[in-house]
Amino acid sequence: MLAYLVKRLLLMVPTLFGVLLLTFAVIQFVPGGPVEQYLVEARTAAAGSGSAEGGGFSYRGGQGVDPKRLDQIKALYGFDKPAPERFWQMLGQFARFDLGRSFFQNKDVWQLILEKLPVSASLGLWTFFISYGVAVPLGVAKAVRAGSRFDLMTTLLVLFGYAVPGFVLGVALLVIFGGQLQWFPLRGLTSANWDELSWGARVVDYLWHITLPIVAMVLGSFAVTAMLTKNAFLEEIRKQYVITARAKGLSERQVLWKHVFRNALIPIITGFPAAFVGAFFTGSLLIETLFSLDGLGLLSYESVIRRDYPVVLGTLYLFTLIGLLTKLISDLSYIWVDPRVKFD
Template identity: 30%
Template sequence: MARFILMRLAGMIPAMVAISILSFVVIQLPPGDFVTTLAAQSAEQGNTMTEAQMQTLRERYGIGQPVVKQYFHWIGGVVRGDFGYSFEWNQPVSALVMQRMGMTALVSLLTLVFIWVTALPIGIYSAVRKYSPGDYIVTLLGFIGMATPNFLLAILMMYIVTIGFGQSVGGLFSPPFVDAPWSLARIWDFLKHVWIPVLILGAGGTAALIRVMRANLLDELRKPYVETALAKGLSNRRAILRYPVRLAINPFISTVGWVLPSLISGELIVSTVMNLPTAGPLLLQALKSQDMYLAGAFLLLNGALVLIGTLLSDILLAIIDPRIRLR
């Protein structure tokens, strides 16, 4: 198992290098740079920046250097934990990233737990009770969940919760707890607010994984070894959970590789609609204002989440199914 994990970690290195290059190229694609955007914003406010001031800013932050030198300057700082400086927010990118990514990771983790806890038993039920009324209801809800955009679901949920239950929505905390230190009261207030974003972000993923689990388990239930297990005296529940579910869950686990980054990308629009203090709105603003270091940090971390999710799914698959371990 140790050799298996080391080989996966070694394979992540060139992939991470490629992701860093693509992230840097993407943020360099828009015409101009942040200094040009800053000059335009200053002109709208009645303040004019001279060409000398603009050139000084470009030299100070390395914007006037060749693209290759800018990349190595940027990635060298990333390796040391320095993601650069945010021109718009006038503070280090690492501070902004830590503020937002921590809350984003917490919301994403809760959403991932919600998806798994919900999709796994429902998928098993839908396969075992094939073509039953419950299966048809689950299938209908699954199609609706996959077809409904997250931002539309967010608007509907905000309306229902506000009008029907009289609860304030938007943000992850009530106003008195926004800047308060962590305590039991703040944790309880967080739990009262976070269930709405978790439900919205997890709806599409839950619906998709229910279909994946149902299809995989139906294939396994038709195989002769299930009939053999039942003929030997195993109960129906034990025979299903012990054998076909363990095999059908393999593709289910492999979806961790795309669930993690999809939560972050889907969180962007939902967070903007619901005014959540997560990475999504900050990334959107950084892309709009061409704040290259801030945008590059988020794009790089999103790519890293893909690799981390793939690594986790590989390790879990190797633990559950020893047949796929490399020797």
């Protein structure tokens, strides 16, 4: 067990290195980098101010930016150094868990993540708890009533929710319940007068705002968990030990909850750690954009569009590391749940 754990931890190092190297190499060939973005802003500022200085950019019309100023801009973003040197410097920072500083927002990447984390965590945790809290009992009920009308109807409903994209469902919810009926707000996680509300009113206001985004996100996640639970229960119900338990005179409830339930939930429980930790850091770009929620999904998208490379690479490093660790915890949880599993 210890040897397996050490081996997995050591394998994380080349995995992280490969992910960062590949992403860094691709970035070098992507047009419109930070320097180019800066020059575009220089042209815009010069056109807006009507002066040659262009808001301090020293933009000289058709001649562009002064060469000395251009060198200063490249040095500001670290592009005055060769790409290999910049890559190794970045790895040294990441080894110290220094994710760098945003080019355009003038904030540390850690600070940006912590600012956006509450929004994504709100969406992720509610989606996680509601999905598992509803999908697991639903899967058990479907397995017990396999082939019945209840099983057929719930399968159709679950698969329909899985087939409809969350973004499309979100638009429909906004139009119907936010626009026509005006039952729910159209944007944000809280109202403008949040600070003036009492604690009870704040809870109600928060739940009022979060309802539509959660509904749009959670319906699509029902299908996988519900069907996985159903199939796991059906597989266990057909095994010999269940037939033996019934032959001994145990009631169906005792057979189901005392014997089948513990074994059938092994594949579900082992996915809990990764799903729970991922709920904090998994941002939904489309849902956050649609409902004007400033979370990690929107941060990642805007960083890619603006070529804010410290944010792109810093968040990639952090989320990849978290993903590798949660995958390891998920694998180890097989042993904790089922001692028969061996990694030899």
